[in-house]
Amino acid sequence: MMTNLSIYVHIPFCESKCIYCAFSSFVPSKKQVEDYFKTLWSEISKRAKGQCGKIVQTIFFGGGTPSFVESKFITKTLEIIKNNFSVSKDAEISIECNPNSATFDRLKDYKGAGFNRISFGVQSLDDNLLKFLGRRHDKLTALRAINDAKEIGFSNINADLLLGLVGQNKQNIIDDINSLVDAGITHISTYMLMVEKHTPLCSLKDKKKYLMSDDDTVDLYNEVVEHLSKLGLYRYEISNFSKSGFECKHNQVYWRLGEYLGFGLAAHSYIDGKRIANSSCFEKYLSQKNAHRTHVVSQDEAKEEFVMLALRTREGIDLKKYQEQFGVDLLEEKKEEIIELKDFIGINDGHLVIKPKEFGKTNLIILKLI
Numbered sequence: 001m002m003t004n005l006s007i008y009v010h011i012p013f014c015e016s017k018c019i020y021c022a023f024s025s026f027v028p029s030k031k032q033v034e035d036y037f038k039t040l041w042s043e044i045s046k047r048a049k050g051q052c053g054k055i056v057q058t059i060f061f062g063g064g065t066p067s068f069v070e071s072k073f074i075t076k077t078l079e080i081i082k083n084n085f086s087v088s089k090d091a092e093i094s095i096e097c098n099p100n101s102a103t104f105d106r107l108k109d110y111k112g113a114g115f116n117r118i119s120f121g122v123q124s125l126d127d128n129l130l131k132f133l134g135r136r137h138d139k140l141t142a143l144r145a146i147n148d149a150k151e152i153g154f155s156n157i158n159a160d161l162l163l164g165l166v167g168q169n170k171q172n173i174i175d176d177i178n179s180l181v182d183a184g185i186t187h188i189s190t191y192m193l194m195v196e197k198h199t200p201l202c203s204l205k206d207k208k209k210y211l212m213s214d215d216d217t218v219d220l221y222n223e224v225v226e227h228l229s230k231l232g233l234y235r236y237e238i239s240n241f242s243k244s245g246f247e248c249k250h251n252q253v254y255w256r257l258g259e260y261l262g263f264g265l266a267a268h269s270y271i272d273g274k275r276i277a278n279s280s281c282f283e284k285y286l287s288q289k290n291a292h293r294t295h296v297v298s299q300d301e302a303k304e305e306f307v308m309l310a311l312r313t314r315e316g317i318d319l320k321k322y323q324e325q326f327g328v329d330l331l332e333e334k335k336e337e338i339i340e341l342k343d344f345i346g347i348n349d350g351h352l353v354i355k356p357k358e359f360g361k362t363n364l365i366i367l368k369l370i
Helices: 030-048 071-083 105-112 125-131 139-153 170-184 214-230 250-255 282-287 299-311 319-324 337-341 356-369
Strands: 003-010 056-061 086-097 117-123 159-163 187-192 234-237 240-242 260-263 268-271 274-278 294-297 345-348 351-354
Touching: 003 071, 003 250, 030 071, 030 260, 030 282, 056 071, 056 250, 071 086, 071 105, 071 282, 086 105, 086 250, 117 125, 117 139, 139 159, 139 170, 159 170, 159 214, 170 214, 170 282, 170 294, 214 274, 214 356, 250 299, 260 274, 299 351, 299 356, 337 356, 351 356
Parallel strands: 003 056, 003 260, 056 086, 086 117, 117 159, 159 187
Antiparallel strands: 187 240, 234 240, 260 268, 268 274, 274 294, 345 351
C-alpha cells in the first residue's frame, strides 16, 4: 500500500537580507550557488533510497528566495526529484518568489517544468513600508509579477502580507487586499511582524516605535479576517486564507503531522516518528559529513505538537483522533486548563476549537494547553 509523502527544498539565497528576516539565507557568490546545487542534487538522490512505497503529493521550494537563482537550477532540481521519487500526477508543486526576481521568463520556465503554484513575497503594497523592510520591489512590480503568472497559466497564486507595522491601518491593509484579489490571487498568508534575535530589526535601538501594540495588531488581524471573508477567501488556518479549492496542501501536511522530507541547508524532515534537521552551517552542509541530526519524538512531544498544530487550524483538535493516538481523553487530561480558557475555546462537532473572534490570541491559548 502506497503512503503519502511531501518534499520541501530549501534555497538559502537572497539578493539582500530583509530587516526582519531570521531564516537561514544569505547573499551568495556564483560558486556558492553552483556548489550548493551539486550537493543538493546529491542529497536528494541518496535520501530517495528507502522511500519506496511512498507517493509524493506535495513539493515546496522555499527560502531564502528560490527565484533569485537562475531557473535552470530550480528546474533541474525538480527534474531530479521526479526521477528519484514517485510523484503523483496531481501533486501540488509550489515555489516561493520575490516579485523583483520573478521575471516573465523564469515564471514561464517554472510552469514548463511542472510547478503549478506560486507564492509571492509581497508583504505590502505600500512603497514606503517596503523600503523600510528592505524589500527590493514596489507595488507596481508586485502586481506585474502576479499578472505575468496569470498570463503564463498559473491559477493557484498566493501573496504573503505582513501585519503589525506602525503606519498600517484598516484602510490601507484593505486597499492592499483589494488590489491583490483584483489582480487574481487565490490565497493570502498573513504574518504578524515579529522581532527575531540576530536580525537588523532587533538591533535597532528604537525598534518599538516601528511596531504596533499587540492589541492593535490583533484588532487589525480581525479586520483582515472579516474583509477577506467578504471577498470569498476563508480562513482555514490562523495565518492562511483561500478561495475554495486553493488551500495550500503542503502546509496542511505540516499541520496534520504528515510525513515530509526536507532537502537543503537547515531543512527539516519528519519521517517514521523522527525529526531530522540538516545543518545550518553552509560549509558543513556542503561536506555532507555529520550534516544532520536525528531526534526521536517522545510521547509528550507528540501530544504538544498535535495540540499546537491542530489549534492553528479552523477545524481544531479532533478529540477522537487524539484519544486514538495517545490513549487519553484530552478533555480530562487538560480539564483545568480548558475550564480556564472557556471564554476562548469551545467544542464543535467533536473538535476542540478556538472561537472565531479569539484567533488573534491563538499562541497564548496554545501555551496554556501544552
